[in-house]
Amino acid sequence: MQSFNTKHALRLALVAAAALSVTACASRPKPGPAPEPAPPPAVAPTPTPTPAPAPSATVTPGTIQDFVVNVGERVFFDLDSYSVRADAAPLLDAQAAWLVRYPNVQVRIEGNADERGTREYNLALGSRRANSVREHLVSRGVAPSRISTVSFGKERPIDPGTTEEAFQQNRNARTAIVGGAQ
Amino acid sequence: MRLKTLALAFAAALLSTSAMVAPAQAQIEVDVNRGDVKPLPIAIPVFGGAQGAEIAQVIAGDLERSGLFAPINQAAYIEKNPDVNVQPRFADWKTINAQALVNGQATVEGGRLTVNFRLWDVYSEQPLLGLQFTTTPENWRKLAHKISDAVYERLTGEKGYFDTRIVFVSESGGRIDRKKQLAIMDQDGANPSYLTDGSYIVMTPRFSSSSQEITYMALRPEGSSIYLFNLESGRRETLGNFPGMVFAPRFSPDGARVAFSVERNGNSDIYVMDLRSRSSAKLTSDPSIETSPSFSPDGSRIVYNSDRGGTAQLYVMDANGGGGRRISFGSGRYTTPVWSPTGDFIAFTKQAGGQFHIGIMRPDGTDERLLTSSYMDEGPTWAPNGRVLMFSRETPGAGPRLWTVDVTGRILRAAPYPGSGSDPAWSPLQN
Numbered sequence: 231m232q233s234f235n236t237k238h239a240l241r242l243a244l245v246a247a248a249a250l251s252v253t254a255c256a257s258r259p260k261p262g263p264a265p266e267p268a269p270p271p272a273v274a275p276t277p278t279p280t281p282a283p284a285p286s287a288t289v290t291p292g293t294i295q296d297f298v299v300n301v302g303e304r305v306f307f308d309l310d311s312y313s314v315r316a317d318a319a320p321l322l323d324a325q326a327a328w329l330v331r332y333p334n335v336q337v338r339i340e341g342n343a344d345e346r347g348t349r350e351y352n353l354a355l356g357s358r359r360a361n362s363v364r365e366h367l368v369s370r371g372v373a374p375s376r377i378s379t380v381s382f383g384k385e386r387p388i389d390p391g392t393t394e395e396a397f398q399q400n401r402n403a404r405t406a407i408v409g410g411a412q
Numbered sequence: 413m414r415l416k417t418l419a420l421a422f423a424a425a426l427l428s429t430s431a432m433v434a435p436a437q438a439q440i441e442v443d444v445n446r447g448d449v450k451p452l453p454i455a456i457p458v459f460g461g462a463q464g465a466e467i468a469q470v471i472a473g474d475l476e477r478s479g480l481f482a483p484i485n486q487a488a489y490i491e492k493n494p495d496v497n498v499q500p501r502f503a504d505w506k507t508i509n510a511q512a513l514v515n516g517q518a519t520v521e522g523g524r525l526t527v528n529f530r531l532w533d534v535y536s537e538q539p540l541l542g543l544q545f546t547t548t549p550e551n552w553r554k555l556a557h558k559i560s561d562a563v564y565e566r567l568t569g570e571k572g573y574f575d576t577r578i579v580f581v582s583e584s585g586g587r588i589d590r591k592k593q594l595a596i597m598d599q600d601g602a603n604p605s606y607l608t609d610g611s612y613i614v615m616t617p618r619f620s621s622s623s624q625e626i627t628y629m630a631l632r633p634e635g636s637s638i639y640l641f642n643l644e645s646g647r648r649e650t651l652g653n654f655p656g657m658v659f660a661p662r663f664s665p666d667g668a669r670v671a672f673s674v675e676r677n678g679n680s681d682i683y684v685m686d687l688r689s690r691s692s693a694k695l696t697s698d699p700s701i702e703t704s705p706s707f708s709p710d711g712s713r714i715v716y717n718s719d720r721g722g723t724a725q726l727y728v729m730d731a732n733g734g735g736g737r738r739i740s741f742g743s744g745r746y747t748t749p750v751w752s753p754t755g756d757f758i759a760f761t762k763q764a765g766g767q768f769h770i771g772i773m774r775p776d777g778t779d780e781r782l783l784t785s786s787y788m789d790e791g792p793t794w795a796p797n798g799r800v801l802m803f804s805r806e807t808p809g810a811g812p813r814l815w816t817v818d819v820t821g822r823i824l825r826a827a828p829y830p831g832s833g834s835d836p837a838w839s840p841l842q843n
Contacts, residue, residue, distance in 0.1 A: 237692045245831065253667040256539065260486060266551040286646070312678070319834055329812050338633070338634075340633070345788070346788075347745075347747075347763070348704075348748050348761050348763075348791065349615055349616065349719070349748075349790065349791065349834075349835065350616065350659055350660045350673070350748065351701065351703060351704070351717060351719075351746070351747045351748075353636075353659050353660075353675075353680075353703075354657075354659075354673065354680040354701040354703050355659060355701070357656065357657050357675040357680060358678040358701070360678070361677055361678025361679075362678065364678075378634075378635075379656070379678075380633065380634070380635050380636070380657065381636075381657050381675070381756045382631065383631075384586075385590070385613050385615075385631065386591075387587055390586065390587035390588050390809070391662050396515050398668075402813075403605075406633075
């Protein structure tokens, strides 16, 4: 009798579980994991960071830090555009001058796009932006063999926000030092 | 990471009993091309035998998610366990407003699971279908999906799409350092597994027509590569080395070629590679962006995306690269075209008025219909019957989720995957 009762109860539990899960199936899937926290306020929406006015005394010339702090790695682009903007040209000129001064340095230019486009188109757009920067540096005397390019499309935003200011930050090309400097 | 080989043989046979001969004229039918029809109330009692409850539950889930059927809660059933070999008590099923009834019996013998099932028209009191499927017991879910496909096809006249899988990109982490892993699951979200470890970015997977081979793009800081990945053997190889970015790989319908984009000096064009000889041919040579190729089901044409006219639009060319012409002319930007497996539509992403839409148009560009609208809808993929699309939807600041919509645009639902996912690709019907 005992075992019959247990069995019976078990079977009931199974039926109940099945009914429950059918109901779960039938209902709309839940929104899922908690939404990510709201993005922090956008960093300074200045489209083009101007190079620091005076070289920092604590930075050793010719290092990656020197390039990042005293020249600047990133230039920004207009929506769906890959032309180097007038306000970005001085920074690229400074990048080229720095690279001419340190001829062993190898760079990789990483093109980026904002999230308001589809994935593959944005990969192609990021490639165009990286190439525009490459052409600019080459036109200022940097050997093409020192420069590689890649596109991250919309995969690597630097600003997680969803405002126009954030999208502007994410339409950029970064000149990354990949060899020849510490 | 490792996938078990799905070595199984399904035997489907119409039962020979005279009671099982379907009437010439079915009384009930469901029109998949009219999304405004009320879902058909259908009763799916627990099947007899091993895993009968689970099998019935999987079938009910499949049919319910299609939006065309409304499975009735089992608690309401008056006839509790209708024997598959006996005429149901139709009056009992009419009382609860069931229009169709699916019942079945599972048996395990000699290590094989066999399921007999019947589909009944409750009002005409006629059997519409009687089939038997056999497989190994661990493949019971697949067997249940086969039954869903048979019921769907009998009642709608269209092929089912439930015995299928989805390969997609599972996303986790924050927006700045998002981890993206190739993942695969059954169409209903069951049996999920990862195919890559997340140490590099993956995108845009696609199935071959055999559905045992996947192609996808991998992105590392040093550059991109296109992989071919065999699900059965686990073998992974690249398409080769290219001077610039390579992306947007798609199989030809016969699986013998892959079309993809190659970027050189900032200019992206479409190439096609013969997988046996590994020789490739360049199909476009414009100074504009050409990407997102998709073959027509007969392999003769390719629809793709180009901004040669100033903004991203859709173009169709011959599969050898000739005769390209624009097919999209509406306002806004059109990207990610995907030719339907049934050939009658091309699905796409459209960006207009600050919103993103999933839409469809005829291959000649006529009859454009936008099916969805949101902050970010992207990357449609067709179910093998060409009547349902899956895509990813992102709300501002949150990770993307998988959604489905039917060709009428009226049946829009979150896909049964609880996590964040993008770039879904629907497999062909499995064997």
